[in-house]
Amino acid sequence: MTTEALIQDPEALKPAGRRASAEAMGAKQRDISVSEFFTKNRHLLGFDNPAKALLTTIKEAVDNALDACEEAGILPTLDVTVEEVSDGRYRVRVEDNGPGIVKEQIPKIFAKLLYGSKFHRLRQSRGQQGIGISAAGMYGHLTTGRPVVVVSKIGKGRPAWRVEVRIDSRTNEPKQLNDKNDTVTWEKDHGTSVEIELMGLYRGGRTSVDAYLEQTVVANPHLELSYKPPKGPLVHFPRVSDLLPPEAQEIKPHPHGVELGMLIKILHESGRRHVAQTLMEEFSRVTQPVADELCKRAGIDPNAVAARVDAAKIEALHAAMVASNAALPPIKKFASKVARSDGNLREEVLEEGTGFSPTLADLVIRRGGLEPTVKAKLVTPMMVEKLYASLHDSQVKILPPPANCIVPVGEALVMEGLRRRFKGEFFTSHTRPPAVYRGNPFVVEAGVAFGGTLSRDDSADVLRFANRVPLLYQPRACAIHEAVLKVDWKSYGLQQRKGELPVGPLAIFVHLASVWVPFTSEAKEAVAHYDEVVREIRLALMECGRKLGAWVKAQQAERWETQRKSLFEKYIVELAASIHSITKVSEESVKKDFTDALPNHVRIAIAPVEGAAPGVDAGGEPAPGEGAAEAAAGPVEAEAEAPEPKASRPSERPPDMGDDGDGEPFYKDMTPGNSRQLVLKVRSKSGRK
Amino acid sequence: MAPRKKTAAGATPANKAASDDTMTDGPREIGERDRVTLQKITDLAFSALAEVRRGKNPALSIPVRALSNVSFDQEAGLIRLGESRQSRNFFHLKQAKLFMQTFLIAEHCKKLIEAGATTSIRDIYYGAKHSVAGTKENTFEEQAESDPIIEDLEVTIDALREELHLRAENRGAMVGPMTIRDTGDTIDLRRMGSGGWSIPSIVEDNRIEFMKTEAEYILFIEKGAVWARLNEDRFWQKNNCMLLHGSGMAARGTRRLLRRMHEELKLPLYVLTDNDPWGFYIYSVIKQGSINLAYESMRMAVPQARFLGLMSSDAERFNLQANVSMALKDEDSARIEQLMRYDWFAAKRWQEELALMKKTQKKYELEALSSRGIRFITEEYIPQKLRGKRGDSWLD
Numbered sequence A: 001m002t003t004e005a006l007i008q009d010p011e012a013l014k015p016a017g018r019r020a021s022a023e024a025m026g027a028k029q030r031d032i033s034v035s036e037f038f039t040k041n042r043h044l045l046g047f048d049n050p051a052k053a054l055l056t057t058i059k060e061a062v063d064n065a066l067d068a069c070e071e072a073g074i075l076p077t078l079d080v081t082v083e084e085v086s087d088g089r090y091r092v093r094v095e096d097n098g099p100g101i102v103k104e105q106i107p108k109i110f111a112k113l114l115y116g117s118k119f120h121r122l123r124q125s126r127g128q129q130g131i132g133i134s135a136a137g138m139y140g141h142l143t144t145g146r147p148v149v150v151v152s153k154i155g156k157g158r159p160a161w162r163v164e165v166r167i168d169s170r171t172n173e174p175k176q177l178n179d180k181n182d183t184v185t186w187e188k189d190h191g192t193s194v195e196i197e198l199m200g201l202y203r204g205g206r207t208s209v210d211a212y213l214e215q216t217v218v219a220n221p222h223l224e225l226s227y228k229p230p231k232g233p234l235v236h237f238p239r240v241s242d243l244l245p246p247e248a249q250e251i252k253p254h255p256h257g258v259e260l261g262m263l264i265k266i267l268h269e270s271g272r273r274h275v276a277q278t279l280m281e282e283f284s285r286v287t288q289p290v291a292d293e294l295c296k297r298a299g300i301d302p303n304a305v306a307a308r309v310d311a312a313k314i315e316a317l318h319a320a321m322v323a324s325n326a327a328l329p330p331i332k333k334f335a336s337k338v339a340r341s342d343g344n345l346r347e348e349v350l351e352e353g354t355g356f357s358p359t360l361a362d363l364v365i366r367r368g369g370l371e372p373t374v375k376a377k378l379v380t381p382m383m384v385e386k387l388y389a390s391l392h393d394s395q396v397k398i399l400p401p402p403a404n405c406i407v408p409v410g411e412a413l414v415m416e417g418l419r420r421r422f423k424g425e426f427f428t429s430h431t432r433p434p435a436v437y438r439g440n441p442f443v444v445e446a447g448v449a450f451g452g453t454l455s456r457d458d459s460a461d462v463l464r465f466a467n468r469v470p471l472l473y474q475p476r477a478c479a480i481h482e483a484v485l486k487v488d489w490k491s492y493g494l495q496q497r498k499g500e501l502p503v504g505p506l507a508i509f510v511h512l513a514s515v516w517v518p519f520t521s522e523a524k525e526a527v528a529h530y531d532e533v534v535r536e537i538r539l540a541l542m543e544c545g546r547k548l549g550a551w552v553k554a555q556q557a558e559r560w561e562t563q564r565k566s567l568f569e570k571y572i573v574e575l576a577a578s579i580h581s582i583t584k585v586s587e588e589s590v591k592k593d594f595t596d597a598l599p600n601h602v603r604i605a606i607a608p609v610e611g612a613a614p615g616v617d618a619g620g621e622p623a624p625g626e627g628a629a630e631a632a633a634g635p636v637e638a639e640a641e642a643p644e645p646k647a648s649r650p651s652e653r654p655p656d657m658g659d660d661g662d663g664e665p666f667y668k669d670m671t672p673g674n675s676r677q678l679v680l681k682v683r684s685k686s687g688r689k
Numbered sequence B: 001m002a003p004r005k006k007t008a009a010g011a012t013p014a015n016k017a018a019s020d021d022t023m024t025d026g027p028r029e030i031g032e033r034d035r036v037t038l039q040k041i042t043d044l045a046f047s048a049l050a051e052v053r054r055g056k057n058p059a060l061s062i063p064v065r066a067l068s069n070v071s072f073d074q075e076a077g078l079i080r081l082g083e084s085r086q087s088r089n090f091f092h093l094k095q096a097k098l099f100m101q102t103f104l105i106a107e108h109c110k111k112l113i114e115a116g117a118t119t120s121i122r123d124i125y126y127g128a129k130h131s132v133a134g135t136k137e138n139t140f141e142e143q144a145e146s147d148p149i150i151e152d153l154e155v156t157i158d159a160l161r162e163e164l165h166l167r168a169e170n171r172g173a174m175v176g177p178m179t180i181r182d183t184g185d186t187i188d189l190r191r192m193g194s195g196g197w198s199i200p201s202i203v204e205d206n207r208i209e210f211m212k213t214e215a216e217y218i219l220f221i222e223k224g225a226v227w228a229r230l231n232e233d234r235f236w237q238k239n240n241c242m243l244l245h246g247s248g249m250a251a252r253g254t255r256r257l258l259r260r261m262h263e264e265l266k267l268p269l270y271v272l273t274d275n276d277p278w279g280f281y282i283y284s285v286i287k288q289g290s291i292n293l294a295y296e297s298m299r300m301a302v303p304q305a306r307f308l309g310l311m312s313s314d315a316e317r318f319n320l321q322a323n324v325s326m327a328l329k330d331e332d333s334a335r336i337e338q339l340m341r342y343d344w345f346a347a348k349r350w351q352e353e354l355a356l357m358k359k360t361q362k363k364y365e366l367e368a369l370s371s372r373g374i375r376f377i378t379e380e381y382i383p384q385k386l387r388g389k390r391g392d393s394w395l396d
C-alpha cells in the first residue's frame, strides 16, 4: 500500500497480495520525494480548489508572520494585498514587521517542503495548519510558473535581501532565480515580505479571504492589519491591544494529535536516530515502553533508522499513535447503524467514530477480522463486537498531555477583538476554566457583540476559532455551531426558532484552545461533537447570554422610563392649560406642581424582555408614604383600559356599550379594532332603515 | 337661558344660543343651575391640584358604567347604576391622556356655560381638538374619543349633559295631534308634512312645552321608513296617537321626550320594532333604561311601555310566509344569548320569545307585514295588537 494509492485509489484498499507485492511497491515508493507526493496530493495541504488555494496561501503567509512576530516579541503590523493580475490569476503579498529571515535560510524556507522551525515542537497556536509557506510557493509556481518573491531584513542598517525562488519538485530543493546578492531599499528596520502568484478564485461569503482576515483580527487584538482586497478600497484595522499574547508554553507534540504530514516530516528529519528514540525525543508522554509498543503495532523495528521508514509503515505508526484517541459510539447504537447502512464498513467507522483516519479505520477493521470494503449491512452483531475489541487492542496507553500549556485569548482581549470588528453597543466575553475530554485538556472562551450596526434581521454571525485560527468551513458539522443552537437565546431577549441560530444584531465568538483540538476530520474544518466540549461551549455562551440579557433589559427599562417621562411631560402641558383656564391658577405654577410630583410616580419597572410593551407595568403607583388603603385604591389595570370596566364576559362588551340611547358610536377607548367592530354593529342596526 | 336670537336660515331649530353675539352681550346673568355646574367643574380642578401639590397621584373617581355595575330594580322596573367607581389617575401610563382629556372637556364646558352657549358634542370635539404641544399627536383623534369623556364627566360631577350645555344631533321625528312650544316657537305637530318634527337632543321643559293635545296614546316605531308609511296614511289622525320614530336606537332626546309625554300627559306608550334581538333591546332601553346611561334611567325610562311586536310568535299569528323572513346571523344568535341572561328579560314570555327566535333561526323586519298588503300594518296589525290580551297580543 502506498500512501498515494490509498488516497487516490480506493480499489487499492483490497487486501494486500492480490496485486503487486508489497516489496515491489515499496521499492517504487522510495523514489517519490515529498514535493512530488504533495504535488499529487495537494488537497492535503488545502489547495484542492482555486478559492481554497487563494485562502490557504494567504493563511500560510499570515500565520507565519504572526508566529514570527509573537516569537520575537514584536507587535505585528501586517499589510496584505491581493491583486487580480489577469483572469483567475492573483498576486498575493503579505508584508510583516517581524524579525526577518537570515539570507541563507530564505530559499529553503520558501522553496523546500518540510523545512521550518515549528514542526519540532508543539505550541498551542498557529503553524499546525499545513506544510507551510513553501507548499503555497510550490502551488503558485505549478499554476503560474512564477517564483516566490521574498524581501527580508533582519535589523536596522542591514541589507534588505531580495530573493526569487522556486522549488524543484523532483528533488525538493530550492532554486534561486535572481542574483544571490540582490538587495532593495526598504525603509523598514526589519520584516519580511512574501509575494506569490497563483491561479485562484476570489469570492465573498463565509469562506472568503475577507472573512478569514476579519476573524483573524478578532482573535488577535494586538494585530494591526491593512488589507487591500482585489476589489474595493483598502481596509485598515488599527491595533486595539498593546499586549502580546502570553507566549504559549512550548511542549512537544502529543501522539494523539500528530498529523500524518508532521510525522513524516519528523521521521524524515531525524537524521541517524532510531525510530523509538525519535519518538521519545520528539513527542511528549512517549516513554521507552510506549515507543516499543507503538513500533510493534506498526510492524516497525524500534531500532530501525527513522529516516528510512517507508510511507506505508509511517502510516501504520501514525494510526497506532492516534488510535488511543479514537472512539466508536456505544456498541448498541453502532450495531443498529451498521445494520441499516447502505455503505461499506470503512465508511461507517469514519462516519460514526471520532478520531479515526482512514488508515486507522482499515487497521482496526482488519484486526477485527473484517474487510473495510464489505457491505456494512452484512456485518453481524458478533463481528461488530470483535471490531470493538480490536479497537481496544490497538490502543496503546499514553498519558494525556499536561494542561499548563493552554493559553486562551483572555476575556478582555476577546472583547477588544470583537469591538474592533463590530460596531456594536454591547460586548461581553467569558473564559471557562480548563476542562478535559478523553484526557485532553482544553479551554473554551466565548464572546458576544450586540446591537449597533449589526444586522437586526439576519441570523447571528458565528465566529469559530480553534487555537486562534478561524474555522471557515463546515459550520453545520461543528460542535461550536451545535452548542450555539443548544443555547436558549430567547431567554436573553433574542429571537430564535427551534433548532436555528438566534436572529438579531448579534455576533458570537467561540474559541477552543487545546493542545489537541478534536477536529472532525484531517481537514481541520470543524470541531468534533464531544459531549464535554459541547457542554463547555454552551456554558461559556450562556454566561455571555446572561450578561447580554441583563443589558438588553436595562436598556429597555431606560428607554421606557424616558418614554414614560416624556408621555407625562407632554400631557402636563395640556393639563396645566386646562386647569389654569378652570381655576385661574397660573399655568406655570400648575405645570410646576405636576412636574414636581412626576418623579414620585415614574419608576423604572423592568418588564419581561419578551413581548412586553411599555406600559404593562402599572404606572401611577401611590407616592411613597401613602397608606396601604390608598395604595389598594390605586388604579386597576383592567379598569384603566376603558372608562367602563370589563363586563363579566368579554363577548358582552359590544352590545353593553352599544346601548347608549344617544345613538352615538360606542367605542370607549378600546382598541381601534374593537371600536370599529362596535360602530359597525350599531350602524348595521340603524342602517337598515 | 338667554332670549332666543334668530339665527341664520338653515340653522337647526334647537341651535339657539351658539351665535357669537351671545358672547358679546356683556356680562350675562348666570342662572342658579349653571352656577352649580360651574362650581362642580372648578371643584374638580382644585381637588386635582391639591392632590398633586401633596405629591400624590391626582385621581378622578368615575362611576363605572358597565353591566357589572348596574342592577335591575324589579319594583321600579328600572336599570339602576351601582356604587362602583373607578379611579382615573394622571400618573398612569394608560390613564394620563384620559385624565388630561377629561379636564380639556371640562374646560370647554365651563366656557360654554359662562358664554351661555350650547353646542353639539361634535362641536366640542372640534373645539377641544388640537395637537399636543410639541408632538404630532392630537388631544382627540376622533369624536369617538371625546364622546365617552363627556359621559365620564357627566357622571363624575353628577351633571346632566344639558347642564354642561351640550347636545347631540337631532334624531328621530314626531307627528300627532298636539301643539308644542319649542324654544319660543309654537309648533302644530298636526302640520308637519311628511318629515315630521325633528326631535332635538335637549327636550327639557324650559325648551319644549306641551300645549294642547287630543292624543290617547303614543306609538314609537323603531324605523323611519315604517313611520313614514304610517304618517302617509295619517294613522295618528285616525287613531288619535302621537307617532314617533327613533332612527334605530332611541336617542337620549327621544327617550326623554317619551318619558315626559308619558308622565305629564298620562299617555300609554306602545313600541313597535323589528323582530330581532336588536329590536327587542331598543324596546328594553325605552322601557327600563340602558347600561351605559343607567344613571339617567330615572328621567328617561318608561316602565309602563308595552311591546307591540314584532314578536316571533306573530309570524304564525299573522300568517307571514317563510320567504319574508331572514336567517339569523351569528351575531344575532350571540345577542339573543346575552339578552336571555339580562335580568330585565327574565320574564317568562320574553324568554319564550327569545327561545322561539333562536329555535326558528328566523327574524322579521317590520316591512315584512307589507307582504300582507300595503295597509295591513295600519288597518289590521296595530289595531288587532292594541285590542288583544297582554302576554298574548302584546308584551311588557
Ligand SMILES: Nc1ncnc2c1ncn2[C@@H]1O[C@H](COP(=O)(O)OP(=O)(O)O)[C@@H](O)[C@H]1O
Pocket: A060, A064, A065, A068, A096, A098, A099, A100, A101, A109, A115, A116, A117, A118, A119, A127, A128, A130, A131, A132, A133, A134, A192
Ligand atoms: N514571515 C516570516 N518571518 C520570519 N520567519 C518566517 C516567516 N515565514 C516563515 N518563517 C520561518 O520559516 C519557517 C517555515 O515556515 P513554514 O514553511 O510556513 O512552516 P511552519 O510555519 O509550519 O513552521 C517557520 O517555522 C519560520 O521559522
Ligand SMILES: [Mg+2]
Pocket: A060, A063, A064, A127, A131, A132, A133
Ligand atoms: Mg507556516
